Amino acid sequence: MHGLNLGRRFYDTGYASMHNCQREMHLPYASGRAIIASMQKERTKDVLARLIEASGKRPTEVARESGVAQSTLSRILQGKIESPTDRQVQKLAEYFGVTTDQLRGRQPVELADLFSLRTHDLPKSKDVAPAPQAIGLCPEISWVQAGAWTEVCHVERDPEAITWHPRPAGASEQTFVLRVVGESMAPEYLPGTLIYVDPERAPENGKDVVAVMTETGEATFKRLIEEPGHGRMLKALNPAWHEPYIKINGNCRVVGVVVADMRLR
DSSP states (O other): OHHHHHHHHHHHHTOSSHHHHHHHTTOOHHHHHHHHHHHHHHHHHHHHHHHHHHHTOOHHHHHHHHTOOHHHHHHHHTTOSSSOOHHHHHHHHHHHTOOHHHHTTSSOOOHHHHHHHHHSOOOOSTTSOOOOOOOSEEEBOOHHHHHTHHHHTTSOOOGGGSOEEEOOTTOOTTOEEEEOOSSTTTTTSOTTOEEEEETTSOOOTTOEEEEEETTTOOEEEEEEEEETTTEEEEEOSOTTOSSOEEEOSSSEEEEEEEEEEEOOO
């Protein structure tokens, strides 16, 4: 209970570090180190495990690309290294694009930080800038709802009945998420891939869009193509698709442009 109370007082009082908290509480050095180590043991390994899972990488890949020995990484994940060295933490923090305090559990890792690990390539050197982070949330809706999105987008929705995803940087507040079904956009978009659709983004030639067929009200996911002499068309990316092109002649309206995608593993 002593460690739990110290941890609560640490976060409530906002000390710059656990060590400062230890000194302010007038704890013996050995007792303070034991409490700090016990808290960091769970927090560091758990934070690291979440980051690895969110990145979609194997621990062996993380070890190789971050420059941390595989045996060291395994021992941290197993909790055998209670307090990793500053050098070890720094390498892993730089690799995942988080701060050392976040990796040690002293500061929270936001959901947007975890999301950015999947939607952008992880930096492999100090010369690569961290990717933009997601801001806000957007709802995952059904394809039936997508067909009437302009009517339902402003309707009050029950947050607890909807799956929410972090909104990519630069996407509007009206952005929504769809889960790809079917093979028409394979191999670039496999079934189960999440696509982020922004209704406020202008549909341009070569952009992947979600459109609604006016006769049936069904939503479809295709690439917008403009060919000289042929006008605008919707194209299925699957080269084996039976009807690769849909000519746009007033038979559909574009609901939004795909601004990001995420493939769940």
